[in-house]
Amino acid sequence: MKILLIKRGAIGDLLMATPLIRQLKLKCNASIDLLVGENAAIACRDNPHLNRLIILPDTDFSIKGVFRFAIQLIRLRKQYDYVFLLDKHWYFNLMANLLCTKTVGYYREDWQKFTLYYPVLYNDVTRYHCYYYLDLLKQSNLASPDYTDIQIDLPIKDSDQKYINEKLYENNLEDFVVLVNSGGNNAYEKTGIRMLPEDKVIELLELIIQQRKKIILIGGKVDRVNYDDYISQLLDNSNCYNWAGELSLAQSAYLISKARIFYTTDCGAMHFGVAMGLHARLKAFFGPSDPRHILPPDYIGRSSIWHDKENFDPAYQLEGVIDKNKKFFRNIRISDYV
Incomplete structure (x- = not known):
């Protein structure tokens, strides 16, 4: 199985997503690639559970970079079984449909659910962010997440x-x-x-x-x-x-x-x-x-x-x-x- 994760940036957010990456790898025995902005890519550069980093300029993730971003997604079309959207904006959910695969991501308003194959409601900022990432795994039905396994992966050479x-x-x-x-x-x-x-x-x-x-x-x-x-x-x-x-x-x-x-x-x-x-x-x-x-x-x-x-x-x-x-x-x- 091949899974693509998409996250435009934020080093802290990416580090909190490492338990999801680890559980996807170990529970699903999947090949996992991460499409990420260049400034935040350093957070996962040495992550042992990622097969490939696809690094884009941060500007490609903005509305102004919509055409460049679309071209990148079209190049990856039909290469993945699932795509996990780690950002919360409906724009990324919508764009991910260019990949022609099952999308797993967040919605804040009901209408945003229709941009996703597996939607997860994101509405509670009193709940640890890492748990929300693991909700994506749960909603995808690929495996049952372990909400006690939340250690951040940050290898030190x-x-x-x-x-x-x-x-x-x-x-x-x-x-x-x-x-x-x-x-x-x-x-x-x-x-x-x-x-x-x-x-x-x-x-x-x-x-x-x-x-x-x-x-x-x-x-x-x-x-x-x-x-x-x-x-x-x-x-x-x-x-x-x-x-x-x-x-x-x-x-x-x-x-x-x-x-x-x-x-x-x-x-x-x-x-x-x-x-x-x-x-x-x-x-x-x-x-x-x-x-x-x-x-x-x-x-x-x-x-x-x-x-x-x-x-x-x-x-x-x-x-x-x-x-x-x-x-x-x-x-x-x-x-x-x-």
Whole structure:
């Protein structure tokens, strides 16, 4: 059996989909390919349960790229027995019919069911996202999903471990904290809405430094510029290391696994901490999103930090709609979490 998965992007979402990929492979003995946007492809580049990655420019997944996307799908026509749509937009469900195969995906409104062969209702953002991915397997009738098997697959090569260990040794880093302030800056969103405000980040850095801890800041190239600005405002920045933009995904995950505490916002890197089994060592700040949809249930009580329930609107997680006038993270007392 041949199965195609389609996901335009979002590193965190792809990592949460790895239990589905693993169960499809092991329970169905299927050949599994993933059609994915180029920026998020790194999340599954070394996944042992995927047979092939088909990587497209992120712009091909936009409405403006509809013709390029259609051509790619037509090239794959009749090559697969099933196609699983991991995005929630009806546009992808509709386009997948060009493949002339059985489609499995999500709907939010009743009319969207008619674009899918096997539809799954997506309407509850208090439920862990990984379970929704496993619902696709259940609805397809290919196999019964195991909702207890939700470990994220994120392979770490020996070479990546060696690189990080040597980098830590060279910088005399044994007892350290890792911090990521990202979220809402990607190929499909530019608001930065899930980032801690600057004053909160600087307060967090200052409090960690007062405890005589060393801090490693990691993330992408866009984060590096922000971190340089934060560090320049500290009274003493001698124990801050800005490694953003220097590490691969796997190297970042391994570094996080060695940290005393990993502070993060709701972003792709947060899922590295889950994949590495940090549990109480993970401290995740949430603003516009409900942590119950993003973190496994056993992480909610000890890892999630959320003081914006009164501001919460499920439309952000269901449809990507946000009220730009709302301010998030203002009710968090940083000193309570250091």
